[in-house]
Amino acid sequence: MSRPRDAAATKAALLDAATKLFGERGFDRTTVRDIASLAGVNQALLFRYYGSKDALFATVLATQSRELLEDSPAEHLLRNVLLRMMEEKPRREDHPLYAVLRSSHHDSAAEVVRRQLGEEYARALASLTDAEDAELRADLVLAWVVGIGVLRTVFGKQPLANADAATVASLVTQAASVLLEHTEPG
Amino acid sequence: MSRPRDAAATKAALLDAATKLFGERGFDRTTVRDIASLAGVNQALLFRYYGSKDALFATVLATQSRELLEDSPAEHLLRNVLLRMMEEKPRREDHPLYAVLRSSHHDSAAEVVRRQLGEEYARALASLTDAEDAELRADLVLAWVVGIGVLRTVFGKQPLANADAATVASLVTQAASVLLEHTEPG
DNA sequence: CCCCCATGTAAGCATTCGCTTACATCCGAC
DNA sequence: GTCGGATGTAAGCGAATGCTTACATGGGGG
Numbered sequence: 001m002s003r004p005r006d007a008a009a010t011k012a013a014l015l016d017a018a019t020k021l022f023g024e025r026g027f028d029r030t031t032v033r034d035i036a037s038l039a040g041v042n043q044a045l046l047f048r049y050y051g052s053k054d055a056l057f058a059t060v061l062a063t064q065s066r067e068l069l070e071d072s073p074a075e076h077l078l079r080n081v082l083l084r085m086m087e088e089k090p091r092r093e094d095h096p097l098y099a100v101l102r103s104s105h106h107d108s109a110a111e112v113v114r115r116q117l118g119e120e121y122a123r124a125l126a127s128l129t130d131a132e133d134a135e136l137r138a139d140l141v142l143a144w145v146v147g148i149g150v151l152r153t154v155f156g157k158q159p160l161a162n163a164d165a166a167t168v169a170s171l172v173t174q175a176a177s178v179l180l181e182h183t184e185p186g
Numbered sequence: 187m188s189r190p191r192d193a194a195a196t197k198a199a200l201l202d203a204a205t206k207l208f209g210e211r212g213f214d215r216t217t218v219r220d221i222a223s224l225a226g227v228n229q230a231l232l233f234r235y236y237g238s239k240d241a242l243f244a245t246v247l248a249t250q251s252r253e254l255l256e257d258s259p260a261e262h263l264l265r266n267v268l269l270r271m272m273e274e275k276p277r278r279e280d281h282p283l284y285a286v287l288r289s290s291h292h293d294s295a296a297e298v299v300r301r302q303l304g305e306e307y308a309r310a311l312a313s314l315t316d317a318e319d320a321e322l323r324a325d326l327v328l329a330w331v332v333g334i335g336v337l338r339t340v341f342g343k344q345p346l347a348n349a350d351a352a353t354v355a356s357l358v359t360q361a362a363s364v365l366l367e368h369t370e371p372g
Numbered sequence: 373c374c375c376c377c378a379t380g381t382a383a384g385c386a387t388t389c390g391c392t393t394a395c396a397t398c399c400g401a402c
Numbered sequence: 403g404t405c406g407g408a409t410g411t412a413a414g415c416g417a418a419t420g421c422t423t424a425c426a427t428g429g430g431g432g
Contacts, residue, residue, distance in 0.1 A: 028214040147333020
């Protein structure tokens with residue numbers, strides 16, 4: 001009993017399985033045996049191709065965060081990220097940010113939030129206002145998105161989990177525009 | 187070498203240590219040995235007095251959430267909880283909500299968020315507006331508080347961690363009043 | 373054809389974890 | 403005083419975890 005010999009496919013299967021499981025359960029509650037099993041792969045191959053569970057997790061986060069912000073110009077960033085976070089069914093676990101939000105203790109996760117979201121995203125938002133405390137205001141808006149994601153996906157809060165994506169995006173952008181003293185187009 | 191024989195003090199020391207460690211590291215990354223060691227107590231006593239690690243965690247959450255909302259009338263709830271979440275130094279880990287936010291997978295944590303915050307808190311907020319989707323709007327405000335807490339404490343985001351509490355509370359209540367179509371007194 | 377290395381497998385090692393058990397010791401009731 | 407339960411201690415058990423090692427095997431290059 002042996003897999004077809006295709007290293008690339010094996011690596012990809014491991015990454016996909018890890019993405020799904022880290023997103024569902026977080027880092028601590030996902031075992032390398034679970035990942036290998038879901039991927040249909042011997043667990044020794046996980047270490048051959050990724051070195052360690054930590055390194056695999058870092059790869060998952062890097063892949064996800066690269067995908068998250070790549071195609072949103074500053075003015076539509078809030079709305080786009082919100083829509084993206086709302087659009088999936090509540091329990092679709094392989095969504096960007098889920099692994100991060102469910103693995104908050106892990107150094108890699110905290111680093112992604114601080115670096116990727118905390119700098120790039122916040123900078124884009126801060127550029128939308130010229131208020132004195134623009135940075136703080138941008139972080140407050142960022143906090144909102146994170147909080148919505150946490151309540152919806154991690155804690156399964158019902159009104160947010162069932163809400164219409166466009167309605168939420170509209171309400172949030174409306175209130176955020178007060179903070180940013182800025183009216184988003186669209 | 188033996189502790190003075192005081193069961194109540196031992197129970198309390200275990201609860202204090204557990205509160206601190208669960209808040210700092212979350213449920214998964216806190217071991218019963220760590221708790222007992224910090225409390226200066228033999229770990230077998232943890233099981234004698236609380237039954238299991240899960241039960242101890244549930245006790246911690248129940249104690250914290252009881253304290254959290256006990257003295258805030260509806261109109262000042264948002265501002266009060268915000269101030270309380272902002273008022274501590276960033277790394278003060280035995281603050282209410284921290285254990286919950288750092289242990290999002292645990293059933294007890296999710297239940298506390300849904301029941302305690304998601305019902306009592308959201309209901310109080312929803313009472314402040316008569317908009318059609320009052321419940322959703324209340325949850326959005328709740329999400330904001332949670333997001334601020336997550337970014338500040340779990341991820342250590344700098345602008346939020348250093349911000350002046352009154353400034354944050356003022357900005358948030360200002361934007362939230364747009365959502366709730368309501369002006370908070372004070 | 374056959375060699376050899378990339379790929380895959382099976383087994384297990386060392387550690388840590390939650391929890392239990394068996395025993396020592398203190399202190400109040402009588 | 404002594405007896406018995408409440409309190410504290412030491413040791414370790416069984417399971418799970420991340421990771422390693424030693425071995426099988428298939429398939430492409432010479």
